[in-house]
Amino acid sequence: MPFEGIGAAVRRKEDARFLSGRGNYTDDINRPGQLYAFVRRSDRPHARIGRIDTATAAQAPGVVAVFTGADMLADNVGGLPCGWQIHCKDGSPMKEPPHPVIAVDKVRHVGDPIAVVVAETKQAAKDAAELIDIDYQELPAVASMRDAIAPGAPMVHDDAPGNICYDWHIGDKAVVDAAFAKAAKVVKLELTNNRLIPNAMEPRAAVGDFDPNSGDFTLYTTSQNPHVIRLLMGAFVLHIPENKLRVVAPDVGGGFGSKIYHYAEEAIVTWAAGKVRRPVKWTAERTESFMSDAHGRDHDTVAEMALDADGSFLGLRVSTLANMGGYLSTFAPCIPTYLYATLLAGVYKTPVIYCEVKAMFTNTVPVDAYRGAGRPEATFLLERLVDACARETGMDRVAIRRKNFIPTEAFPYQTPVALQYDSGDYQATLDACLKAADYAGFEARRGAAAAKGKLRGIGISTYLEACGIAPSAVVGSLGARAGLYEVANIKVHPTGSVTVYTGTHSHGQGHETTLAQLVTDQMGVPFDQVDVVHGDTGRIPFGMGTYGSRSLAVGGSAMVKAMDKIIAKGKKIAAHLMEASVEDIEFKDGQFSVAGTDKSKTLTDISLAAYVPHNYPIEELEPGLDETAFYDPKNFTFPGGCHVAEVEIDKDTGVAEVVNFVAVDDVGRVINPMIVEGQVQGGVAQGIGQALLENAVYDESGQLLSGSFMDYSVPRANDLPMITVGTEVTMCTHNPLGVKGCGEVGAIGSPPAVINAVIDALKDYGVRHIDMPATPQKLWSIIQSGTPRMAAE
Amino acid sequence: MPQVTLTVNGKQHTVEVEGRTLLVELLRERLGLTGTHVGCDTSQCGACVVHVDGVSAKSCTMLALQADGTNVLTIEGLAAADGTLHPMQEMFREHHALQCGFCTPGMVMSAVDLVNAHPEGLTEKQIREGLEGNLCRCTGYHNIVKAIAAAWPLMHQKAAAAE
Numbered sequence: 001m002p003f004e005g006i007g008a009a010v011r012r013k014e015d016a017r018f019l020s021g022r023g024n025y026t027d028d029i030n031r032p033g034q035l036y037a038f039v040r041r042s043d044r045p046h047a048r049i050g051r052i053d054t055a056t057a058a059q060a061p062g063v064v065a066v067f068t069g070a071d072m073l074a075d076n077v078g079g080l081p082c083g084w085q086i087h088c089k090d091g092s093p094m095k096e097p098p099h100p101v102i103a104v105d106k107v108r109h110v111g112d113p114i115a116v117v118v119a120e121t122k123q124a125a126k127d128a129a130e131l132i133d134i135d136y137q138e139l140p141a142v143a144s145m146r147d148a149i150a151p152g153a154p155m156v157h158d159d160a161p162g163n164i165c166y167d168w169h170i171g172d173k174a175v176v177d178a179a180f181a182k183a184a185k186v187v188k189l190e191l192t193n194n195r196l197i198p199n200a201m202e203p204r205a206a207v208g209d210f211d212p213n214s215g216d217f218t219l220y221t222t223s224q225n226p227h228v229i230r231l232l233m234g235a236f237v238l239h240i241p242e243n244k245l246r247v248v249a250p251d252v253g254g255g256f257g258s259k260i261y262h263y264a265e266e267a268i269v270t271w272a273a274g275k276v277r278r279p280v281k282w283t284a285e286r287t288e289s290f291m292s293d294a295h296g297r298d299h300d301t302v303a304e305m306a307l308d309a310d311g312s313f314l315g316l317r318v319s320t321l322a323n324m325g326g327y328l329s330t331f332a333p334c335i336p337t338y339l340y341a342t343l344l345a346g347v348y349k350t351p352v353i354y355c356e357v358k359a360m361f362t363n364t365v366p367v368d369a370y371r372g373a374g375r376p377e378a379t380f381l382l383e384r385l386v387d388a389c390a391r392e393t394g395m396d397r398v399a400i401r402r403k404n405f406i407p408t409e410a411f412p413y414q415t416p417v418a419l420q421y422d423s424g425d426y427q428a429t430l431d432a433c434l435k436a437a438d439y440a441g442f443e444a445r446r447g448a449a450a451a452k453g454k455l456r457g458i459g460i461s462t463y464l465e466a467c468g469i470a471p472s473a474v475v476g477s478l479g480a481r482a483g484l485y486e487v488a489n490i491k492v493h494p495t496g497s498v499t500v501y502t503g504t505h506s507h508g509q510g511h512e513t514t515l516a517q518l519v520t521d522q523m524g525v526p527f528d529q530v531d532v533v534h535g536d537t538g539r540i541p542f543g544m545g546t547y548g549s550r551s552l553a554v555g556g557s558a559m560v561k562a563m564d565k566i567i568a569k570g571k572k573i574a575a576h577l578m579e580a581s582v583e584d585i586e587f588k589d590g591q592f593s594v595a596g597t598d599k600s601k602t603l604t605d606i607s608l609a610a611y612v613p614h615n616y617p618i619e620e621l622e623p624g625l626d627e628t629a630f631y632d633p634k635n636f637t638f639p640g641g642c643h644v645a646e647v648e649i650d651k652d653t654g655v656a657e658v659v660n661f662v663a664v665d666d667v668g669r670v671i672n673p674m675i676v677e678g679q680v681q682g683g684v685a686q687g688i689g690q691a692l693l694e695n696a697v698y699d700e701s702g703q704l705l706s707g708s709f710m711d712y713s714v715p716r717a718n719d720l721p722m723i724t725v726g727t728e729v730t731m732c733t734h735n736p737l738g739v740k741g742c743g744e745v746g747a748i749g750s751p752p753a754v755i756n757a758v759i760d761a762l763k764d765y766g767v768r769h770i771d772m773p774a775t776p777q778k779l780w781s782i783i784q785s786g787t788p789r790m791a792a793e
Numbered sequence: 794m795p796q797v798t799l800t801v802n803g804k805q806h807t808v809e810v811e812g813r814t815l816l817v818e819l820l821r822e823r824l825g826l827t828g829t830h831v832g833c834d835t836s837q838c839g840a841c842v843v844h845v846d847g848v849s850a851k852s853c854t855m856l857a858l859q860a861d862g863t864n865v866l867t868i869e870g871l872a873a874a875d876g877t878l879h880p881m882q883e884m885f886r887e888h889h890a891l892q893c894g895f896c897t898p899g900m901v902m903s904a905v906d907l908v909n910a911h912p913e914g915l916t917e918k919q920i921r922e923g924l925e926g927n928l929c930r931c932t933g934y935h936n937i938v939k940a941i942a943a944a945w946p947l948m949h950q951k952a953a954a955a956e
Contacts, residue, residue, distance in 0.1 A: 015886040018894025201896045201930050253893045286832065286838075679892075717922075718921040
């Protein structure tokens with residue numbers, strides 16, 4: 001039997017169906033008698049809504065019903081809830097204005113739903129939606145945070161003066177100011193972290209179904225966390241008790257965070273199905289995705305590092321404006337606070353850190369977690385600032401990093417911004433990455449590029465992130481309104497095959513493979529006899545889903561606990577069957593044996609005895625071999641590593657091409673190296689996209705200019721290089737698998753590596769900083785306007 | 794309503810469609826072939842790529858009526874009748890060239906046409922340029938490029954052996 005346990009690059013179970021067109025995505029689901037919903041959305045950034053005339057639309061061919069926000073309000077439908085509450089510097093809670101499922105009196109961004117048409121066909125619904133007459137009274141809009149914070153700016157919400165959602169901070173400002181006062185050198189950078197649109201390839205979709213006999217609702221939806229949706233939608237929006245609401249997230253075509261949140265359309269189709277007593281399907285057109293999926297990033301930041309004379313970091317001071325958009329999305333408030341400012345120590349022993357964050361409402365699509373969520377923003381800031389420190393102190397950029405790294409002997413390491421790192425070896429990942437990237441040989445490559453008329457640069461990023469979210473009590477104290485444990489139910493069936501029911505959700509990560517490998521490894525069950533079930537609240541126990549690279553660290557740990565219970569029970573059964581003492585039973589490779597004898601029983605012998613308990617310790621033990629375990633993590637996990645990017649810039653066109661990219665990451669123990677490599681490559685691709693190509697652009701009036709794949713540049717095959725991935729392992733010390741998480745590291749570490757490389761390539765042009773994306777136009781302008789300093793200078 | 798007659802994966806269908814019905818809507822909604830996906834509305838993403846008379850085409854950018862009399866191959870029809878995967882499907886699996894699977898049907902159909910069109914061989918650069926019309930958000934394309942390069946000799950050796 002081939003080795004298919006922990007560490008094996010097992011090919012994926014999911015691939016056969018995906019490669020044959022037999023995936024089961026939400027839009028592939030059709031229920032008998034199904035109708036179609038089309039959402040009429042605001043094309044105005046900010047407006048009062050007067051009369052909404054739906055009469056003509058309601059009479060159009062094929063139309064079954066037209067609903068507005070007033071209809072939902074009249075039916076006692078609640079607003080979309082926010083799952084995290086931040087408290088301000090002064091202790092007051094954040095402003096949390098209502099977020100109606102369908103806008104009622106006012107629209108606050110282009111794409112805000114105003115009405116929904118339900119019809120016999122998609123085309124009929126869409127045609128009729130155009131017949132709805134909306135009386136807009138346009139209001140001045142604020143599209144950028146700069147505009148939103150200006151005195152006298154138009155207010156997005158009447159109860160949020162100055163458009164401020166919260167004004168939050170972490171750290172002791174006086175102590176940090178004192179560190180700056182005695183610094184030999186202060187280096188300051190102003191940076192923007194560009195707004196991104198996640199763009200999973202599968203557009204969001206939802207099918208609502210209602211069974212009039214039982215009164216049960218079923219929602220099929222493109223979600224990363226069906227139980228979270230059931231809880232939020234059932235308890236807060238539609239007031240459907242859990243026993244009457246099933247949420248199914250079937251095959252989901254990518255998420256990257258954007259499918260965590262509870263969206264209006266999920267509530268619309270479920271509620272509408274109850275109203276019209278027929279199933280209702282909604283599928284986003286890509287244009288709708290651009291203006292209704294939560295966006296990511298969007299920070300404006302001023303960051304300062306205080307250094308002593310020999311280049312040691314003395315203190316970090318950061319002030320950030322973070323865009324929330326027009327409403328608070330489900331987890332929006334925690335992203336620029338506890339997933340951002342707490343990461344500002346990075347891999348460095350900076351002794352004191354202060355960060356203040358103002359979260360702003362604007363007339364734009366809500367902003368929430370997108371791959372990395374807060375950590376890419378912190379990493380970009382730090383790794384750009386560290387490079388600037390190197391340049392402005394004349395130190396080598398590798399040397400200044402090494403000098404300030406947290407040393408391996410310092411773990412567990414308490415940062416000044418709340419987190420305690422358990423393990424890591426930043427010198428090791430740096431060394432391995434520099435070697436794999438042939439850093440030492442770079443100057444020769446720069447020279448060769450120059451001979452071709454190209455500007456070549458190399459950039460480094462040494463980063464850390466916090467994932468595996470999260471200890472429930474800790475996040476509860478920080479404002480989370482949910483627990484963040486995970487659950488696994490593992491059934492050993494009578495004849496020895498196994499089904500794992502996990503609360504995590506796979507939307508590309510390959511859980512059906514990786515989680516099965518855990519069972520093969522720990523219980524000796526052949527890989528092809530293990531199935532993993534996820535994504536259906538009707539089948540799986542109450543788990544929290546997948547985001548924040550948590551599935552193995554939290555969900556895998558829950559599986560280990562459940563397997564431990566199974567093995568412990570199996571030992572009791574084995575002891576009974578072999579007339580031995582439980583203490584003498586050993587379990588290895590699927591065999592229960594009596595120590596020091598040749599007596600043994602297979603897991604199948606034990607499971608059969610458990611379900612057919614004729615010869616069984618029935619007085620002491622329940623039948624069955626079926627265990628559930630919940631795992632609440634003790635800490636976050638802290639993957640980290642080094643990314644090196646090499647770019648060549650064409651002087652005539654300004655196009656920057658990434659010609660080499662190497663990532664060496666410490667993601668803890670690796671279960672399936674093929675999948676880890678793929679996760680890192682995909683993350684790096686999104687990071688290169690952020691650095692060079694992608695930008696969500698609003699004009700001053702609040703119109704989204706980058707609203708299609710023709711305007712928003714998702715990387716294509718020809719925009720990217722081969723991406724070399726290596727791993728260096730230090731084990732997570734507080735979960736049973738030693739795993740840390742690999743889903744986001746690529747997107748976190750790579751953007752500053754690319755921008756540092758671009759700036760290195762332009763080092764003779766006196767460029768201090770370039771905001772992302774480093775487009776050809778920006779770089780061409782720099783090259784045109786700058787006079788290269790002579791090499792001899 | 795007008796009628797369209799076409800052959801899909803070897804089976805002939807005659808279907809009444811609206812003039813504006815797209816080929817992808819015919820495939821997904823009328824014939825139940827949901828393996829072909831719709832990822833955008835601007836003909837950019839390529840999740841909907843099928844073969845029409847042996848050549849890749851974006852089925853979201855073609856009216857069903859334009860497909861009258863054609864022979865259409867979708868992802869569901871690519872494997873052999875006994876279920877044996879096409880070499881391109883097999884190499885995608887072997888090289889982990891898919892994650893969420895949503896772009897995969899279009900990506901595989903484009904890749905098959907790309908390899909078919911280049912019996913002389915394919916460089917990495919040609920593969921990347923050949924995928925211009927297909928977006929993938931998961932893989933960073935690294936493993937897709939590897940899979941296509943690995944499928945090329947399998948597809949052309951097979952063709953050579955059959956001659």
